[in-house]
Structures are given as structure tokens and as C-alpha cells.
Amino acid sequence: MLKKRIVASLTVKNGMVVQSIGFNKYLPIGRVDISVEFLNKWGIDEIVLLDIDATNQNRNPNFNMVTEASKKSFVPLTVGGGIKNLEDIRKLIHFGADKISINKVALTSPKIIKEASEVFGNQCIVVSIDVRKNKNRYEVYSDNGKNPTGLNPVKWAKEAEKLGAGEILLNSIDRDGLKLGYDLSIIKRVANSVSIPVICAGGAGHPKHFLKVFMKTKAMAAAAGNFFHFTEHSPIVVKSYLLKNGADARLDTYADYKGINFIEESGRISKRQDNYLDRIRFEYILDEII
């Protein structure tokens, strides 16, 4: 069985991982390679690195950063930001990216999707779509949510698929950083209209949000940034919550929180009974030697 993916989406600004709120407020988190190392240890399924000022500042992707991050990542690494042409893509893959994510360049010259998928295979090309809801209408925005494009997200996703995109990364600008849950309505519509996998992003703040999006839509992966930064062991907690509630996720780590209870309002795990904690107090677990 193909499992649902839990993806960490790291927003990078000035070479630092930042917390992003509504695509316009940013708070520093820390170094890229350290974030990647932690997430990797916590059993994340995939990491997306989005360098949000590369395109704005009209500079190249930060190839060194990609290599440093890839050294710490034994899970797939998708890299986006500042990609202008096939040469950038070739270099990113060479420097350690497994997939690349394009947003602005796909909007301004859609034929890059076709060309890139012919050279690198469509499985390698992720088209990232930023969506904002105005009244009841959804619209694709470019330049980190600044400029409306007039495009309908469903139509644009279908067009990207036709051109050769391998996956769609659907970001909700309105939900970004709010921790209110994913925007199910647009995710449902996009995932129903394409036959490539859809990764949704924007709004996760509780393990139940992941469960909901997997139960109610055909999204194959759900991404979060802030939630993973600020909640300890969060990828494992999310996965055990999913497994407990009947969704399929990969759980390969020693800590699996099987049989644990969750605190409903925060989604965190509840404290074990004192006698259980006493019993495991001196338990020593060796690192697995590979």
C-alpha cells in the first residue's frame, strides 16, 4: 500500500529557516541544515526547501545550501526558489536536490514544465501553486502571494499536468501560519481534477488536520512548516495519530507512541502513568547499528 506522506516545508529567507504567516510576516527559526537534521531524525517522509527571496532578488538558487541540507537528509529533498531555466534544475539535482519545485517561472513560461520533464523525467518536476481565496473565488497568486494572476487554480493545475508536471504543491496563502487546518475545499477540487499526486500546504496546527485532509480529499501528501518547528517530535506524533485513526502512514522510528493517548485540544501526547515512567526510567536503548 502506498502511504500518505507527511512533508516538512521549510521556508528559507536570507539563508535562514523562518516561520511564515500569511506570506508576509516572517520570524526566524534557525539554520537550514539543523532543521533538516532534526526532521530527518524525527521520521519525516519528505522535506521541501523553498527559498522565497531568490526569485524576488533575481539571484540564483543557493546551491551550497542544498548540498549542506542534502548531507543531513536521507529522505527526499525538494528544492524551490530562484529557478529560471533547465541549467538551474540540472545544477540543483547535481548539488543534492531529488526533486525541484517551480512556481514563478512556470507561470511566466509554462513551456519549461514540458522541457524539464522531458530531460529530468516528470517525477522530478513539482509545480507549486499559491492560492488565495477572494470572497468565494480562488485565484492563483505569484511573487509570494503579492500579485494576482487571474488564473483559476484547478485550470492551472490541469494545464501543468498536461505539460508534464509530476506533482502539484498547493499552498493556501490565507491559511498560512494560522493553524486552523487545511483549506479542504480547494484541495478537494484540485486533487479531483488531476491524476498526479497533490501535496497540500498551509494551515496545519494539529494532528487532526492531517487526518481530515487525508480522509476528506484525495491529497497524497500534507505539508506543514510551523507546526513541525514548534511541536516536539511532531512528525512521529502526527503519524501515530493517523495510524490510530485508520489512515496509513510510514512509522519506522523506534519511538512510535503506540498505545499513547492524545490531548484533544492541543494534539500533543498525554503524559504516561507514573508507574510506567518509573519502569522505563533506566531503560537504555542502543542506537541501531546499520
Place this chain on the structure above:
Amino acid sequence: MKNKILIIDYGVGNDQSVINVIDFLGYDFLVSNKKEDILKSSAYILPGVGAFNEAMKNLNSLGITELLKKQVLSNKKPIFGICLGFQVLADYSEENGFHEGLGFIKGGVVKLEAKRGLRVPHVGWNTLKIIKKDPLFSNIDKEPSFYFDHSYHLRCDNSYISAECFYGRDIAVAVQKDNIFGVQFHPEKSQNNGLKLFRSFFNYLNVKHA
């Protein structure tokens, strides 16, 4: 004799990801596409992300296709193909037209069918059904998860298959024929299971040279 492991750099590989793993496990290796390095090395890793015809075009224009065939088929040097590097081991592929492969494994690469709601590419972590435990899967638990990312898959004789996974139907995702190994998934991106698989491959090389 010490093993000389060569990562074949043919322009479509995610070399860095494979380098990271081998570095982590602590082996010496070389990254190259030169004929003399192919001659000198005792085992090959063929990574790959990309399209089949690009991969074969690059191998051919580097002029190393025939040399590689000789080293693997006559001199029996082990080769380990990953993802696209696994697909090029086959006779042919139907990706973007018909293209000839290296022909180490009898069979062809065909498109995954997007039917009954299956999404193509097949992206994500899927569970393996292991058919031949040795040597690649000797250290791995039953039904391990590995990371996949592909739109095409290999169709070959059952006797080569060492692992399958289910995606609409059973597909061959790992093969072995004597000194020839290949996996459709990405062990370099499959966390501990992937590291264990690489370790098993290197252990096999050491036994072979002991």
C-alpha cells in the same frame, strides 16, 4: 583486494544523494565517467533521476556503454542500478518513444497505467514484498517501506525479481541476476531501510573479494 567502488556520473544522476549515503556508511569511492576509472574499479553504482533516452544518450556520448557491458557481462564486476539507473539495465524502454537500454536484464520498461484512481507518477513510501532475501534485503525486516518516485516500471521474467510492491498490480521493484542488481525505489532516500540495503550491498562486495 580492496574494493574500488565507482559512482558513474552520467549527467542525469542525483549523485550527491548517493555520495551522502556512502560517506555516511564510511566507504571509499570515486565519482567519474572516465574509461580508465571504469577499468580500474571493481564495482559500479549507477544512480539516476531523469528520462531514459537522456540517460542512454549520455552514456553513449561518453563512449562508455560498450566498456561497461564488457566489465559487467564478461568480467562479472557487480553493478547496482538505482531508479533510472535500474531501468537502463533493461533491454529497452518505451519512455518518450522506443529506446534501447544496456540489456543486462531481459525485459522492458513500460508506463505505469493510471487507472482505477491510481496516480502516476507513483510517488511516496510503499511496502515491499521481498522474494529473494539475499543479499540486498538480508538485514531488513519483513515488509519494509521504501521511497518511490517513478512513472515507468520494469516488466521482466519472474526469475530475476527479488522484490515486488503493489501499485494497482504487483510491479517488479528489485532485481538480481548474478552480479547485476537494481532497485526501482530510492534507497539513498529511504532512511534506515535504505542505509541497511546499501550496507548489505557493500557486505556482499567484501565477501566476494575476501
